[in-house]
Amino acid sequence: MADTTLTREQILEAAEDVLRRFGPAKATVVDVARALGVSHGSVYRHFASKVALREAVTERWLERAHGELPAVVDADDPAPQRLRTWAHTLHRAKRGRALDDPELFATYLVLVRENSHVVRASLDELVTQLSRIIAAGVAAGDFAADDVPATARAVFHATVLFHDPAYAAMWDDPETGRQLDAVVDLILTGLRPR
Amino acid sequence: MADTTLTREQILEAAEDVLRRFGPAKATVVDVARALGVSHGSVYRHFASKVALREAVTERWLERAHGELPAVVDADDPAPQRLRTWAHTLHRAKRGRALDDPELFATYLVLVRENSHVVRASLDELVTQLSRIIAAGVAAGDFAADDVPATARAVFHATVLFHDPAYAAMWDDPETGRQLDAVVDLILTGLRPR
Numbered sequence: 001m002a003d004t005t006l007t008r009e010q011i012l013e014a015a016e017d018v019l020r021r022f023g024p025a026k027a028t029v030v031d032v033a034r035a036l037g038v039s040h041g042s043v044y045r046h047f048a049s050k051v052a053l054r055e056a057v058t059e060r061w062l063e064r065a066h067g068e069l070p071a072v073v074d075a076d077d078p079a080p081q082r083l084r085t086w087a088h089t090l091h092r093a094k095r096g097r098a099l100d101d102p103e104l105f106a107t108y109l110v111l112v113r114e115n116s117h118v119v120r121a122s123l124d125e126l127v128t129q130l131s132r133i134i135a136a137g138v139a140a141g142d143f144a145a146d147d148v149p150a151t152a153r154a155v156f157h158a159t160v161l162f163h164d165p166a167y168a169a170m171w172d173d174p175e176t177g178r179q180l181d182a183v184v185d186l187i188l189t190g191l192r193p194r
Numbered sequence: 195m196a197d198t199t200l201t202r203e204q205i206l207e208a209a210e211d212v213l214r215r216f217g218p219a220k221a222t223v224v225d226v227a228r229a230l231g232v233s234h235g236s237v238y239r240h241f242a243s244k245v246a247l248r249e250a251v252t253e254r255w256l257e258r259a260h261g262e263l264p265a266v267v268d269a270d271d272p273a274p275q276r277l278r279t280w281a282h283t284l285h286r287a288k289r290g291r292a293l294d295d296p297e298l299f300a301t302y303l304v305l306v307r308e309n310s311h312v313v314r315a316s317l318d319e320l321v322t323q324l325s326r327i328i329a330a331g332v333a334a335g336d337f338a339a340d341d342v343p344a345t346a347r348a349v350f351h352a353t354v355l356f357h358d359p360a361y362a363a364m365w366d367d368p369e370t371g372r373q374l375d376a377v378v379d380l381i382l383t384g385l386r387p388r
Contacts, residue, residue, distance in 0.1 A: 154376035158352035166360040182348035190384030 006038055008046050008056075015057050020103060024110040029053060058115040061108050062122040065093050073129045079137025080191075083155070084184050086133060090126070091162040091171075091180055098168035109165055127152050137191065144193035155187055200232055202240050202250075209251050214297060218304040223247060252309045255302050256316040259287050267323045273331025274385075277349070278378050280327060284320070285356040285365075285374055292362035303359055321346050331385065338387035349381055 014035045019027045029050050033040040047053040072086045098105045112119050130152035137143030145151040161167050162180045170176060208229045213221045223244050227234040241247040266280045292299045306313050324346035331337030339345040355361050356374045364370060 150376055151380070153373065154380050157355050157373060158377050158380060160361075161351050161354050164360075166358075167354075179347065179351060182344055183352050186345070186348050186352060186381060186384040188384075190380040190382075194388070 006036065006042055006046070010036065011043055011046050011053070012057055012060050015053055016061070016104075019054075019057065019107050019111070024054075024107055024114075054111060055115050055118050058108070058111045058118050059122075061111070062119065065097060066090070066122065066126065068093060069126070069129055073132050079133050079140060079142045080188050082133045083130070083137070083188065083191075084181075086129065087159055087162065087180060087184050088177070090159075091177075094163050094165065094168070095171040095176075098165065098171060105165070105168065112165070123156075127156050130155050134191070141193065143191040145191060151191070158187060159183060200230065200236055200240070204230065205237055205240050205247070206251055206254050209247055210255070210298075213248075213251065213301050213305070218248075218301055218308075248305060249309050249312050252302070252305045252312050253316070255305070256313065259291060260284070260316065260320065262287060263320070263323055267326050273327050273334060273336045274382050276327045277324070277331070277382065277385075278375075280323065281353055281356065281374060281378050282371070284353075285370075288357050288359065288362070289365040289370075292359065292365060299359070299362065306359065317350070321350050324349050328385070335387060337385040339385060345385070352381060353377060 011032065015027075015032045018031045018035055021027075022031060029043050029047075030040050032053070033043050036043075043053070047056060068089050069086060072082060072089050075082055075085070077085065097108075127149070131149050134143055134145055134152050134155070135148050138145055138148065159180070161170070162176070162183070205226065209221075209226045212225045212229055215221075216225060223237050223241075224234050226247070227237050230237075237247070241250060262283050263280060266276060266283050269276055269279070271279065291302075321343070325343050328337055328339055328346050328349070329342050332339055332342065353374070355364070356370065356377070
């Protein structure tokens with residue numbers, strides 16, 4: 001491949017593939033360059049270090065995993081429905097990744113642990129999405145919340161069982177979807193104005 | 195030590211100590227017997243196998259970790275207060291173990307993973323305790339719940355962040371107690387009758 005046409009996206013794609021094949025402990029920038037047929041200098045022109053490349057791979061994975069959520073936040077449905085759909089969409093996205101490609105999922109569990117600041121930013125973005133849904137619900141009279149960001153964080157914390165990869169082993173239980181609904185029911189009743 | 199006076203509790207105590215010192219991967223029944231100054235046959239008279247011994251050690255650890263909870267369930271306080279105290283008591287018990295003796299805690303994380311049926315029984319007992327608090331609240335008119343056991347499970351699921359050892363690394367954050375209160379507020383509002 002000619003170095004001049006090498007894109008950031010191509011490098012990230014190749015890096016993901018190398019990480020999955022060699023494992024996060026062994027994969028190197030040289031492996032990524034070799035997979036692309038370029039020099040490792042070409043990779044370093046896009047990513048200053050191996051650390052920067054792994055961070056970018058992690059960021060891309062999280063962006064894709066959470067890709068359907070903005071449309072849910074911006075939907076025309078009433079806020080209670082949006083909150084429920086948001087929780088199920090996030091659960092399904094994580095569950096799908098864990099069950100369909102366990103090897104890649106295990107790779108990302110390692111990357112997520114080593115790039116905790118990237119993950120924190122991503123989780124903060126999810127809490128911000130919940131804040132927008134809850135604020136819309138308050139404005140429409142569907143929800144009552146004194147402190148919207150704090151309430152959004154509590155809702156996020158109350159649903160970790162259904163989106164935190166730590167629980168991936170539980171998600172092939174067919175009861176999981178119903179259990180998420182039970183938690184969402186409790187949350188929605190808790191948010192209803194009196 | 196004379197074999198005839200050897201008690202089950204002494205063996206469990208020694209086994210915990212051996213597990214902590216040698217690590218769960220290396221500790222053997224012979225190590226436990228040696229620590230007690232008895233033959234391994236004496237240990238096997240109380241525990242049929244190494245597996246049975248490790249299960250019993252795990253059970254004992256969980257019983258101690260959850261030891262303060264029955265008194266909270268049976269207290270005279272109104273159910274909403276009992277539910278809040280129960281959640282904080284469980285959180286504090288787990289947090290204390292994780293932060294005060296991280297080595298033993300890490301040992302138990304391994305045991306807990308290999309004895310998942312022992313853990314499941316222990317978690318079911320916790321959900322039963324929550325059911326009793328919620329049923330008392332329904333009887334007193336403090337709570338509304340159509341299906342008490344399902345509601346208890348949802349409350350348990352909504353609070354995993356504060357009692358599941360998977361989150362132990364988060365618990366030295368001084369915000370954690372307040373975050374648990376925010377989730378409990380949401381739950382208690384969700385349980386209030388209308």
